[in-house]
Amino acid sequence: MAILVRKQTYLTEAGQSADAGSGRLPQTLEVLSTRIHVAVGETLYAAGDVADSWYRVSSGAACESVQTADGRRQILDFLLPGDLFGFCSRPWHEFSVNIIAEGTTFARYPARRSDELASVDAEVAWVLRQRAIESIARLQSRMVLLGRTNALEKVSAFLLEMADRTSIGCADALVLPMSRYDIADYLAMAVETVSRALTTLKAQGAITVSNSRQVLITDRRALEHRARESLQRCSSAIRMAADRQRRHAPPSTPSRQGTLPTSCS
Amino acid sequence: MAILVRKQTYLTEAGQSADAGSGRLPQTLEVLSTRIHVAVGETLYAAGDVADSWYRVSSGAACESVQTADGRRQILDFLLPGDLFGFCSRPWHEFSVNIIAEGTTFARYPARRSDELASVDAEVAWVLRQRAIESIARLQSRMVLLGRTNALEKVSAFLLEMADRTSIGCADALVLPMSRYDIADYLAMAVETVSRALTTLKAQGAITVSNSRQVLITDRRALEHRARESLQRCSSAIRMAADRQRRHAPPSTPSRQGTLPTSCS
DNA sequence: CGGTGAATTGAGGTACGTCAAATTGAGTGG
DNA sequence: CCACTCAATTTGACGTACCTCAATTCACCG
Numbered sequence: 001m002a003i004l005v006r007k008q009t010y011l012t013e014a015g016q017s018a019d020a021g022s023g024r025l026p027q028t029l030e031v032l033s034t035r036i037h038v039a040v041g042e043t044l045y046a047a048g049d050v051a052d053s054w055y056r057v058s059s060g061a062a063c064e065s066v067q068t069a070d071g072r073r074q075i076l077d078f079l080l081p082g083d084l085f086g087f088c089s090r091p092w093h094e095f096s097v098n099i100i101a102e103g104t105t106f107a108r109y110p111a112r113r114s115d116e117l118a119s120v121d122a123e124v125a126w127v128l129r130q131r132a133i134e135s136i137a138r139l140q141s142r143m144v145l146l147g148r149t150n151a152l153e154k155v156s157a158f159l160l161e162m163a164d165r166t167s168i169g170c171a172d173a174l175v176l177p178m179s180r181y182d183i184a185d186y187l188a189m190a191v192e193t194v195s196r197a198l199t200t201l202k203a204q205g206a207i208t209v210s211n212s213r214q215v216l217i218t219d220r221r222a223l224e225h226r227a228r229e230s231l232q233r234c235s236s237a238i239r240m241a242a243d244r245q246r247r248h249a250p251p252s253t254p255s256r257q258g259t260l261p262t263s264c265s
Numbered sequence: 266m267a268i269l270v271r272k273q274t275y276l277t278e279a280g281q282s283a284d285a286g287s288g289r290l291p292q293t294l295e296v297l298s299t300r301i302h303v304a305v306g307e308t309l310y311a312a313g314d315v316a317d318s319w320y321r322v323s324s325g326a327a328c329e330s331v332q333t334a335d336g337r338r339q340i341l342d343f344l345l346p347g348d349l350f351g352f353c354s355r356p357w358h359e360f361s362v363n364i365i366a367e368g369t370t371f372a373r374y375p376a377r378r379s380d381e382l383a384s385v386d387a388e389v390a391w392v393l394r395q396r397a398i399e400s401i402a403r404l405q406s407r408m409v410l411l412g413r414t415n416a417l418e419k420v421s422a423f424l425l426e427m428a429d430r431t432s433i434g435c436a437d438a439l440v441l442p443m444s445r446y447d448i449a450d451y452l453a454m455a456v457e458t459v460s461r462a463l464t465t466l467k468a469q470g471a472i473t474v475s476n477s478r479q480v481l482i483t484d485r486r487a488l489e490h491r492a493r494e495s496l497q498r499c500s501s502a503i504r505m506a507a508d509r510q511r512r513h514a515p516p517s518t519p520s521r522q523g524t525l526p527t528s529c530s
Numbered sequence: 531c532g533g534t535g536a537a538t539t540g541a542g543g544t545a546c547g548t549c550a551a552a553t554t555g556a557g558t559g560g
Numbered sequence: 561c562c563a564c565t566c567a568a569t570t571t572g573a574c575g576t577a578c579c580t581c582a583a584t585t586c587a588c589c590g
Contacts (some may be wrong), residue, residue, distance in 0.1 A: 058289070066409055071494065074409045087398045094406075096503065119391060122384040132397035134354045139404040141359075144331055144339045146411045147453030152577070167422065180537060188412030190579050193539055212537065212587080416546070445569060455547050458568050477554085477569065 012211075025056070025084075029124050032114055033107040038062075044097040051088035053108050055097075057081050057158065060104025061177035065094050065185065075186040078178065080165050085130050101177040146188050154187040155197035157227035159207065163217060172217040180212075290321070290349075294389050297379055298372040303327075309362040309371065316353035318373050322346050326442035327371025330361050330450065335425075340451040342403075343443065345430050349396050366442040411453050419452040420462035422492035424472065428482055437482040445477075 035058070038044050039186070044055065047066060072101040076095055079085055088094065145157055155247040163174045176183070184191040201207045206222040207215050217223060287447070290294070300323070303309050309320065312331060327344040341360055344350055353359065383390040410422055428439045449456040466472045471487040472480050482488060 064405075068409070068413050072413050074413045076405050076408055082479060085370060085399045087401065089395065089402050094402060118394070119387040122390070125387070125390040125394065126380075126384060129394050129397060130354065132401060133352045136352065136397060136400050136404065137354050137359060139401065139408065140304060140329075140341050143341055143404065143411060144333070148333050148337050148339045192538080192580085193578060196578095199538075201474075222555095269543080456568095457570080458546060461546095464570075 008168065010049060026121065026123050026127055029109065029114060029117060029127075030107075030120050032117065033109050036106045036108050036216060038099045038106070039181060040099050040102055040104070040106055042099055044099065045086075045093050046096045047093055049093050051086065051093045053110070054084060054086040054110050054111060054114065056084045056107045058105040060099065060108055061101035062097050062099045062104055062184070063178065064097050066095050073185045074188060075182060077142075078162075078165075078182075080177075084128075087132065100179075109200070151189055151193050151197045152200060153226050154189065155183075155194060155201065155221045156206075157184060158187055159201075159215060159217065160220075160223055160227050174177060174215050176213050176215060290466055291389050293386050294379060294382060294392075295372075297382065298374050301325065301373050302370040302372070303364045303369055305364050305367055305369070307364055310351075310358050311361040312336055312358055314358050316351065316356060316358045317376050319349060319351040319376060319379065320374070321349045321372045323370040323372055327362050327364045328443065328447060329362050329370055329453070331360050335468065337438035338450045339453060340447060342407075342516065343427075343430075343447075343451065345442075349393075352397065353518050360464075365447060374513060396424050401438075416458050416462045417465060419454065420448075420459060420466065421471075421488045423448060423452055424480060424482065425485075425488055425492050433511065435484060439480050439482070 029082070033056070036044070036055075044062060045051075057079050059081055061081075064076045064079060064085060065073055066076065067073050077083075077085070078098065078100075086093070091164070115125075118128055145154060149157070153236045159174070162176060163171050166174055166177070178186075180191050180194050184194045187194065198207070198209065202209055204219075206217070206226075209215055209220050211249065298321070301309070301320075309327065310316075318426045322344050324346055326346075329344060329350060330338055331341065332338050342348075342350070343365075346360065350362070351358070379389075383393055410419060414422070424439070427441060428436050431439055431442070443451075445456050445459050449459045452459065463472070463474065466488070467474055469484075469487065471482070471484045473483050474480050509522075
């Protein structure tokens with residue numbers, strides 16, 4: 001039915017040339033960059049390291065993470081080809097970047113010189129600003145995900161996100177570059193729960209798992225249904241009414257809470 | 266002991282002139298701005314509204330939030346005097362902004378004209394970029410908070426954050442502009458759980474609550490101890506070792522997990 | 531074909547959510 | 561100044577989704 005991608009398919013920027021928003025950087029900035037290759041399991045930089053550069057993923061996959069005192073890890077973001085990262089408001093990095101896929105390479109941009117360039121080249125400044133704003137939007141969406149959804153919704157949303165970001169040709173066949181542990185730490189849940197959620201989705205016919213790294217989305221509608229944080233997009237007036245409703249009578253009329261939102265598509 | 270602030274103390278930018286990072290914007294940008302006043306309970310804008318401006322909080326307090334389909338709400342951020350917000354990568358807002366304190370006013374910056382200014386004025390461009398980067402750092406920290414901490418840690422971290430951001434003179438006496446419901450939706454937990462956590466902290470002598478909106482931090486050390494997501498700040502080498510340790514033998518040596526982190530200050 | 535780590539499955543515990551009731555406290559009107 | 565109201569907050573009792581611990585199973589590799 002769908003084209004199954006070979007296991008060792010490399011993720012490269014060429015693979016996702018389709019998306020315009022996160023496309024290439026201006027040539028004036030590119031010329032400042034240098035290539036870096038880091039092996040799987042190594043870290044590009046660790047929390048506390050001096051932050052004197054930004055980076056862009058050229059190929060492969062990495063993740064930005066922190067470790068809490070009690071040994072738990074939170075993955076803040078998966079870094080896939082095209083992603084720009086490493087900005088810091090302080091002179092050191094707050095988080096670590098670990099490589100999770102074979103053949104991961106980065107372009108490194110010296111922060112000082114790039115910043116100077118941005119102060120001269122308005123296009124560069126604009127692109128950087130846009131990228132930052134996109135990051136904020138993505139982070140905010142993930143915040144809703146972490147806070148207000150259950151296991152099944154998290155995993156569904158995760159699969160859809162990855163399908164979006166790594167799509168090689170067919171957007172429904174995806175090769176996950178990360179382990180279950182990584183997924184768990186990304187979604188802030190236990191590995192076992194991730195596994196169980198995948199099993200459930202499999203049982204419901206929403207996905208097919210061949211290789212544990214190869215997932216085929218067989219019923220995108222079902223996933224979207226589960227994942228939809230279904231953010232309300234209502235006019236101000238109606239939103240306000242809904243807010244008041246909720247604020248003033250939080251648990252008294254649960255049925256109305258369910259019907260109100262649908263009334264303002 | 267500590268100066269108790271009157272209940273109706275207004276939060277203004279003057280109150281937090283101390284922090285340099287989020288200080289005033291360049292004058293060239295300021296002149297583009299217009300004043301806006303919005304009443305408590307109203308929304309500045311709602312999700313889906315056209316995004317043609319940015320905003321800065323001049324006084325008062327607001328929050329950025331979304332509502333999920335099942336009626337739950339997630340507050341993405343509290344907006345306090347000095348905060349810049351409303352950037353969008355798309356032409357419409359993804360989230361709503363609701364006013365939560367009396368006398369809340371904003372400065373409104375037309376996006377088009379401000380953007381044009383930034384393309385000419387390097388300082389403006391730089392400041393905006395910096396602000397965006399700071400936002401990212403804050404969001405990432407909160408992500409760890411939402412994902413990897415329990416109720417007590419969340420509330421402790423919240424109190425410390427608010428003490429930081431609203432500090433009027435004494436940094437340990439804080440007046441919360443938001444309700445328990447707001448706090449709950451910010452930390453992604455139930456109101457009841459927030460209340461219980463506060464009660465626990467009160468019982469442990471970490472805080473004193475006079476007015477349910479007025480909190481005095483009596484044992485900052487204790488709060489910090491609870492809140493510390495205690496991000497590991499180790500050198501790359503040690504971080505890597507720790508990662509492997511964890512990855513390859515996740516639950517087998519729990520005692521070593523506890524001791525390892527402390528060995529690399 | 532055994533060895534090894536990743537992934538899955540199973541069983542049981544718990545922190546937090548939910549529902550319900552009590553308490554506080556700010557307004558409001560007598 | 562004191563009852564009364566109504567919402568916000570707190571407290572209590574109980575259920576459950578997810579975490580933890582433990583045991584297989586699976587996939588890959590020499």
